[in-house]
Amino acid sequence: MIKRALISVSDKTGIIGFARELEKRGIEIISTGGTAKTLMDAGIKVVNVSDITGFPECLDGRVKTLHPKIHAGLLAIRSDEEHMRQLKELNIDTIDMVVINLYPFKETILKDNVQLEEAIENIDIGGPTMLRAAAKNYQDVVVIVDPSDYDAVLKEMDETGDVSVKTKFKLAYKVFELTSHYDTLISKYMKEQLGEEFFPENLTLTFEKVQDMRYGENPHQKAVFYREVGSNSGCISSAKQLHGKELSFNNINDANGALDLIKEFDEPTVVAVKHANPCGVASADNIYDAYIKAYEADPVSIFGGIIVANREIDERTASEINKIFIEIVIAPSYTKEAFEILSQKKNIRILQLDNISAKLPEGTYDMKKVAGGLLVQTYNNQLINMDDLRCVTEKKPTQDELEDLIFAMKVVKHSKSNGIALARNKQSLGVGPGQTNRIMAARIAIEYAGERSKGAVMASDAFFPFPDCVEAAAKAGITAIIQPGGSIKDQESIDACNKYGIAMIFTGIRHFKH
The missing domain is CATH 3.40.140.20 (AICAR transformylase, duplication domain)
Incomplete structure (x- = not known):
């Protein structure tokens, strides 16, 4: 039976109504700080935490609930005679329900120009500690972190006189989901404050659900869309439909x-x-x-x-x-x-999407899930370095050809590998993406372009292992090629370009995309 409830919430949605319903059912309410004031102002009788602990709040409220009389009341196993004997000996009463949500750390760090000191001050200590204690002892303690659960808990109490162990376990799960999310936001924020690009030994990620989807990539697959917490400037997750x-x-x-x-x-x-x-x-x-x-x-x-x-x-x-x-x-x-x-x-x-051209911040992860693991890399934010471009052929590209070569490289960079793209006058003419060999990618791009390939340029996401792509380009009337270079047979492709009068640029930067 639920006799005492401890309530301390930053999100006060629905809390007055819920506390009033608990009071009607004869449940004693313990609270502290702003929550206690909110409830008392609403005419609800509240016992202050400091009256339970016999110890006043201190350190600007940093220490309120971190006390044995709170945590023993939460952690005592009711069916354990020794636990109950010790509570009686220590004059400690059990706490049967905990209703807590945490300091608004996420909301704080998402504010413009937030200072580190303000963010740190919004890291909750007592809240997660009480939540974890109550959730660990879920068989005896009802723990609520989500206001949407208030009505369901009240309904079950009215129907059965108590809350079932199954419901308590589900509510306990939501606690650890919340505290894991909360702690991950803190570690992510602190990593960003270091201003260093590194991969931690233990990578913990957290996302918030945006929507359930009708299905996944195929109708028989279930799917959900989650959004990363933080700056999503220029991303699909921040677009307004x-x-x-x-x-x-x-x-x-x-x-x-x-x-x-x-x-x-x-x-x-x-x-x-x-x-x-x-x-x-x-x-x-x-x-x-x-x-x-x-x-x-x-x-x-x-x-x-x-x-x-x-x-x-x-x-x-x-x-x-x-x-x-x-x-x-x-x-x-x-x-x-x-x-x-x-x-x-x-x-x-x-x-x-207002900020559609916003670049992804440095240190953004690009991730690929594989069975049993996760591949993590930094985002491919680089295209070419103009100072590193190297013309390796007798013929040099004209200024117009150079601009089209860079344009074509942008296109092929975002095509699946192996990829080839043709372009002219800042217009893609043919894209050959996702092929198992590069010559097939070139043939597809050339076929798409048709007669328009005459006078066009070609871009490749990776080096030419053979001169066959150059030969296909020459036959199609392509006048210039851009590619990373780096093959042990580069010279064969260079020789072929010289033979057919094609300019070729090496970038030194590969753009595989799988």
Whole structure:
């Protein structure tokens, strides 16, 4: 039976109503600090913690509940005669319910310009200690951390006169889920304050649920979308959906890849993505022309794809987009007329991402889950180093070719490996992604480009192991190539370029993406 409840909450949602219901059921309420004042102001009788412990709060409230009379009352096993004898001997009463949520550490660190001292002061000590004690002794203590559980606990008490062990265990699980999340936020914040890039010996990550999904990558798979706590500037998790159906697992994954690619560009650019690979990318003086070029890059693959623009979508651009079936449009903003046009289609997802060009912060993890483990690396935030570019052929690229080579490298960097991309006039013409050999990737890109490959440039995410890609490029009329270099057979590709009059640049930076 529940006779005494200790209540101390920073989130006071629903707490007055819940405490009043406990009081009606004859349960004594213990509290402290601001919670005690809130309850007393509401006319609820409260016993102050210091009256239980016989010790006043001290150190600006840092020490209130850290006392044997609290923790013995929580940890005593009621069925253990020796435990109960010791409580009686020490004049300690049991505490049968704990209702606690923690100092707002997350809310504090997410504030602008928060100082380290303020963040540290919002690390709760007594709260997690009491929660863990109560959860450890879940068979005898009801522990509540989530206001949404108040009504269910009251209902069960009314129906059975108590709270079942099954419910107590579920509530205890929520405690350790919360305290683990809480401690991980603290360690993550402190690691960031060190300002050093390192991989800890024990990596603990925490995310918050955004939504349950209808299904995963395939209909028979269950899925959930979680968001990382902290700065998500420019990420799909911080986009605002203005219209359309709920995002699917594949929508989110594909949109993430499209956003990674759009961040490579400063000028007005449109990226079209299908199955996590770019199928049309173009830059221009304005977003309308960029969209037209991106569409014309591959009008077949763009159907049913995702479009991301790094400038406001205007009426003209929206009218063109609406001519075909598009799953998602993401942009920093939309004119009123553009939104009205796009939203005429019931199911199109229209997302607004104000800071769409924001770069990911240094130290951001890129993670790949494997069975039984996790691969972790820093994000691939580098494209090329202009000072390290090296022309290895007799023919040098023109300035226009060099700009297109860099453009094509941006595209292929965000294509699955092995990848090849062709481009001209800052427009992708053909992308050959995700092939098991590089010559096949080159052939696919060239086939997509067709006659447009004449005068185009080629980018490869990794080195050419053989001169076959150069030979295919020469046959297609490609005039310049950019690739990392580094093969033991580099000279064969260099010789082939010289033979066919093709300029070739080595970057020294590989961009595998699996």
